[in-house]
Amino acid sequence: MIKINAHVLEPTIFPDKTSQVWHLPAKAIKRVNRIIWQFESDSEIFYLCQLKDLLDASGSKKTTLRVDYLPYARQDKPITNDSTFALRTFARILNSCKFDEVCFIDGHSSVSTDEIDGAIDKPVLGLIKKAIKACKPEAIVFPDAGAATRYCYCYYLMSDVMVARKKRNPATGRLNYTGINGDPVGKNVLIVDDICDGGMTFILLSKLLYEQGASEVHLYITHGIFSKGLKPLRDAGIGRIFTKDGEVR
Numbered sequence: 001m002i003k004i005n006a007h008v009l010e011p012t013i014f015p016d017k018t019s020q021v022w023h024l025p026a027k028a029i030k031r032v033n034r035i036i037w038q039f040e041s042d043s044e045i046f047y048l049c050q051l052k053d054l055l056d057a058s059g060s061k062k063t064t065l066r067v068d069y070l071p072y073a074r075q076d077k078p079i080t081n082d083s084t085f086a087l088r089t090f091a092r093i094l095n096s097c098k099f100d101e102v103c104f105i106d107g108h109s110s111v112s113t114d115e116i117d118g119a120i121d122k123p124v125l126g127l128i129k130k131a132i133k134a135c136k137p138e139a140i141v142f143p144d145a146g147a148a149t150r151y152c153y154c155y156y157l158m159s160d161v162m163v164a165r166k167k168r169n170p171a172t173g174r175l176n177y178t179g180i181n182g183d184p185v186g187k188n189v190l191i192v193d194d195i196c197d198g199g200m201t202f203i204l205l206s207k208l209l210y211e212q213g214a215s216e217v218h219l220y221i222t223h224g225i226f227s228k229g230l231k232p233l234r235d236a237g238i239g240r241i242f243t244k245d246g247e248v249r
Helices: 043-057 086-097 110-115 125-135 145-150 200-211 231-235
Strands: 002-004 032-037 062-066 101-105 119-122 139-142 161-168 175-181 188-196 216-224 238-243 246-248
Touching (some): 032 043, 043 086, 110 119, 125 216, 139 145, 145 188, 161 200, 175 200, 200 238
Parallel strands (some): 062 101, 139 161, 188 216, 216 238
Antiparallel strands (some): 161 175, 238 246
């Protein structure tokens, strides 16, 4: 869904499946515009391009884009025949629109801000603090070294911080954990990361933490997609789950 100055954008879809962004009410077009995008499909990227052209043609002086969950942020690796650097492709399209600012929350890695012109990656320190206050963990656990780097400020929030050792088969995508750099025995722990899609990362990690003696396991992720629902996470022993929108019930 795309909103322009609080007006929901409704493109016309023609019989030949092409689209047109037009007939916006006068109040939806201003000299300074704010677009809010809740990503639902790739087709919206083209709607954004058309909308920006329309705003420019209408004499707008500034347009900012807010997209809390940044699409393609996880596809930030070099192109091979097994993977694509889709973030760079996506960024190239956004950059062609020449937005004055592109604001998002927790864009997975610094590659997002490097590739996107005018990028503002909003920090989530305050959100993590709220999760800590709510579940009172004795340790923070990162699912991999990338998360440990991304949320390095957590080392100042808590003295006990652990990093799990993860391996992924690049051909199959299959994930497994080989251990944890730390001792979770008897501890209430909070896993911290940016995105939960199907949740296999956190299911496997929670099981490992319990096997190694953790007393409670909770989870903070900025973006909760939960494509498999919450039940697999609960079945793995994860107690409280927090996102940028608060606790998930």
